[in-house]
Amino acid sequence: MAKRPTKPPRRDPYQEREQAKYDNPIPSREYLLELLSAHGRPLGRREIAEALELESPEQHEALRRRLRAMERDGQLVRNRRRGYLVVDHRELVRGRVIGRPDGAGFLMPDGAADGTGGRAAAGRGGTSRISLSPRQMRSLLHSDRAVVRVTGCDEQGQPVGELVEILERGNRQITGRFFEEHGVGFLVPENKRLHQDVLLSADGRGGAEDGELAVAEILAQPTARRQPIGRIVRVLGRSIDVGEEDEVAARIHGVPIEWPDGVEAEAARFGAEVGEADHAARTDLRHLPLLTIDGADAKDFDDALYCEPTAKGWRLLVAIADVSHYVRPGSALDAEGRTRGNSVYFPRSVVPMLPETLSNGLCSLNPHVDRLCMVCDVLLQGNGKILRSRFYRGVMRSAARLTYDQAAAAIVDGNERVRGALEAPILKQLESLHRLYQTLRQARERRGAIDFDTTETAMRFDERGRVVAVEPTVRNDFHRTVEECMITANVCAAKFLGKHKVPGLYRVHEHPNEERLEKLRGFLAQVGLTLGGGDAPSGLDYAAVMEAARQRPDRHLIETVLLRSMQAAEYRPDNAGHFGLALEAYAHFTSPIRRYPDLVVHRAIGHILDGQRGASFPMSHHDLVTLGEHCSMTERRADEATRDAAMTLKCEYLADHLGGEFEGVIAAVTSFGLFVQLEGVYVDGLVHITNLESDFFHYDQVGHCLIGERTGKEYRLSDRVRVRVARVDKEERKIDLEMLAHPLARPGSGGKGSASKRRGAKGSSSKGSSSKGGGGKAGASEGGGDQEGGAARKGRNQGGRRKR
Template sequence: MPSREAILALLEERGELLTQARIAEALQLYDEYGIAALTKRLTAMVRDGQLLLGRRGGYAPARKLDLIPGVVLANAEGYGFLRPDEGGDDLYLSPYQMRSVMHGDRVLASVVGLDRRGRRQGSIVEVLQRRSPRLVGRVVVENGVTLVVPDDRRLHQDLMIAPGKERGATSGQIVVAEITDPPTAYRGPLGAIRAVLGERLQPSLLVDMAIASHDLPHEWPPEVLREAEAVEPEVTAAEREGRVDLRKLPLVTIDGADARDFDDAVYAEPKRGGGWRLVVAIADVSHYVPVDSALDKEAYERSTSTYFPGFVVPMLPETLSNGICSLNPKVERLCMVCDMQVDATGEVVKSKFYAGVMRSHARLTYDKVWQAIGLQDADARHEVADVLPQLEHLHALYKAMAEQRRRRGAIDFETPEVKFRLDQTGEVQTVGAVERNDAHKLIEECMIAANVQAALFLSKRKIPALYRAHEPPPAEKYEDLQQFLREFKLRMPPVEDVTPGDFADVLRMVRDRPERELIQSVLLRAQSMAAYQPDNRGHFGLALEAYAHFTSPIRRYPDLLVHRAIRYALSGGKPSAYVYSEAAMAAMAVHCSQRERRAEEAERDVDERFRCAWMAKHIGEEFAGVVTGVTSFGLFVELDESKVSGLVHISQLSNDYYHFDPVRHLLKGERNGVQFRLGDHVHVQVLRASLEDRKIDFRLVQPGARKPAETSSAAAAPTSRAYNYAAAGERYSLPSGRKPLPSLPPLPTHDRATGKPGKKAAAKLEGKRHDKAPSKPKNKSKPRAAKSGPPKSKGKR
């Protein structure tokens, strides 16, 4: 079957639209099998935005027509943006263009000019793929017509329910609904109610709502479970053949206290003459998940694990993620190894990859390692005495690598992460955040080093794989940043000359200034968003020329693809004969990036609502915080201890006319001259917290007001995620007794372009900011159900 590249080359060579029959003739496909395969490939290329199907049945390359494929990002006010698959500035979509699409749809659009604000304005040419048909909302009955008002405010059109499709739901109930007919330019979407979740919104319902709203796959197909159960639970003698034996090497895992699966182990030893040998061993998931198996297809569909307070929706079944793939202590496990030579300055000078078999010598926690090597606690050192020399070597290596990181100019945005702990009923028990210690950072640097070497290895051998790309700041954001910095007598070079070191220098210069948090926040917002790409574009934030995700194949599909590519390269395979082509990898990059964003949105939804649930318990109480956002309608304030954010509406400020300066991030009173800007330290009182609206309202407390101690506990947060590019994931405990989601009927098949029912095509789902480099993952929680245990958490490496 001709590749996608061959089809695109044919169309570009002919310089005209070709029908399927003419394409088949040109490619000499005459038999029934060849015609069927061509039909599937052309359909997939239309879906992925590579081709456009004309009204007369002719196909044309989208890039030849100057069409841009991307995902629609809707705003509650009715307008939206198109986020291009290939990156770059978004296209503005007017309310008229948004009538026939919804948030999450994939479309082809053309640039039709500039709007009055100078933004590129787009016109939707073709809908490639509809968003997930499932949504969660509240039933409203008006004049005998049943509507579902979506819980997600970005779904700006209410869903009209056809008569007889109400499923017994009454006004005010929270339901799971399904879009049966997508919107058009003349009417909104039509649908049916599939399940009733409850009468009122409660914390115990939040995760179920997020799973249903984002249509996260949370049940395993029978064939996937059969394949997972067929995997041998122990390493066999045949599997050890041909692998490097590392069983005597004292590799250790370092994770959170409540981790359940372990996908990376590390070892370091000093070398004569200076430097170290660093061994990073990663769970060999590619050995257990064959290409095109049921396990593989389900893992690709999910593409990532999704983490909520209490449990996880995993990418792989528990028998793999917590069993044979997990580098559990004192048992044999298969692994893929990055074996590196690091010089005295912390730079990797040589590396090699190989398949190995190992035995973890200890399962360690961040806290225990930090107590032993950082705090020099005698009891902790005694507990880890068997591997203490290796930990000391790792700590010395980390210090050299951290200094090398500083020299190359990597950007570090240090922002604590919130951690929730739930009680047995799913209610928020405590909220807190703590800073990372050197144990977290040690593992992060080891993982970054392995990821870089994986990218260099594959780039050199030209094997198709996914790279983690983080582009320099967009020109528009950077221009706003420069204007803002001038207010503080700070300057940065032009956008075409800026380097990560320039950002790092500004952060160092303002480290001891009162505006530090303000400036750091603005620098952070100027960054672009990281995504998976089929070619190596480097990582701006980490100041690296090559970067890929290699270290977490249990919970991220791109890592699994990198493992397969490395294994293929080690076998001596040629790029042209690899199972994945460049075009196929480009489509997979889009899919994995979208699934990542979907998981992040679901996690953020739950996170916001749990914050509201927590603050609802503290109405009337006062807390200290810092201004993290300034708008024309008020101030966003983040509380110091719990890191919960809320709004001080302009009506809650002293009586005056306030003027907003968007460049200086400033709100200033006309009469009293009072100014509020990012980074200001304030005291606020909690006025209101709504789970429905996901909003928390504060009132500004006058200076000298009482500040009670905040009822959150740092002890409740054993780990945190610092928001730099090497972020550690939060970890959660699982409340028992959680009820499963109501059983829902399977999704109907849909035509990808029209959203209407079809026999063959199935509607698929659509999936922050810039990237965070490897870190240790989040909590491994108990499985949602007996058959769906959690793999590693989402800490992004």
């Protein structure tokens, strides 16, 4: 007789939530995972029902459906004996598939580091991605979700996996070029991470001609024995016309463009003005001179500020558009907002997360009109430390819509013409905000937040829509003022979630992992510097290195390598702090118009404001793990799409300079060549290794350089060079350069040793190697932390405010 399963170790802590959601509730997913983990062996459905003491047929049916749903979501898998096993981050791992052009790939595990199904831990501050061979990738495409079994490690010690189950397909349509060979039509994806061509039936070619760009709907996903099958639903043409760069980049990377049926109509039903009934139970802030400060071409204003001095320091109000009042769970608006994950800011257009009737209208804090808001009301000490904060729903009326340049001209520059155009209460507000910024800036430096001096650019177009210049954007004190106020509100939101034990999404930026720290320390040793902090360096340790390098000629090189040692930030329901900002807890609260995680945080805060308990919040931990992974993916997708669109425009601009000579800086070193950023135009191109001297080059990964074996010639990150534009391919988004002179001026190491003395450094060797790296393509630079500039920031319509 089978041994009777033991009872679960404790009562279901989420019983209240389940009772609110269902008429005949059964134990939660979290409790089922705990039950299975406690038994330590697979259990069949009948054993689980017996352990839970379920009796009625309705409860048994609910259990069957829940187990199937957990299996579908990758929390559980069934073995051959129909027993359920927990996907528990040790052997079975679920996550997102990331493809590579060579046909291999890897699985990026989901964000939770516990038994709810997620991360393959790899030491402090890091998660090992799991390598997938080309054979395992036959059934998969980039952006699919899957469960894999860890089967061992490769030569570098990285885990290797085999496919167990496909959870979700990530590609419904694929954009690529149509070709026909021997009567067989196929589509070659433009996204190089999609490694398989799409086969097209004779009646599925949609009138496309050889070499034309087209969009194919996937009719059958790939299997171990067959490529994906599709049919063309739209032909885009042979070349990308002026003005089409954004749409093409969006389609290549799967950014949703069209609104599904009913979404825009649902948004329009709210009307254009806030009704009196919506004011009920809200704090009236319309008497306060709240200000919005954004870029000159901004259209959606999601935050407004008010500041006043107090006896002990400052009172700061950060009022954020109350999107949650309009976008409710279960609505068509909510479903599409979740799918999109975020707005995407292209060089000349925006793909919004929400329809413009909301994002630029009713939810935008436009001047001199009533708007609903969620308010973070903070009291700060004179040294910038948060004394206490509270959240409440309000109704406000923005007193003025200001730009960063306008505010800086009035307060920092003291421009009398600008000051004279502003009312006294507005000037007083700007002066208070600027004084508060100086306090917050000092507090930021004391805690060790990392602040890299990176160059961000914007494009200038002529009346025909062609790029006439690529220019650096200049951040002034009011960019930083608004940023510090937003960071303060985000910190308060994270603390609120933790205090009330309400589930939500944190913005997590982990410590650099062991592998990255080892490479960083190896590099710093070569230039005579050291990084303190042992296995867990802090932002203060990074800041000490940056300070030591401040007066060195190779400062840019050192800062670049420091930046690339950092990990990317993610959305997770489990708080692990924010390394780059040196904060113990951080959540995104300030942009619900354009980021879905912020909307979730608003709902979590509103849940408590409505008198509910954290345990009854309708989203489970698993829901938030999956949502966090999805939103992290849509953020990466947006970055890749915007980089592609920008690179297309830069290629178009540089095509008029074919054969031109430029000075530039080596921005990245790879085994197949050098990426050079051209001075004055801020465009990256590739000097392929075959265009260097006739020598056998070693790639020193630690030293970030190529070293000639015979000549000892070195090409190092941050070296200044002179190059010629040899080829520009707008369709492939590649720029090839020829080396003319190197180095023009080499930064001194200021320390021990030089690359020529490191001939034996660990690395790869290359001479004329054929690489799929091709020409200078967007995204050449490596690594990255959460200093998210460029395509990852708020974008052209928001004046370059950084996204943390």
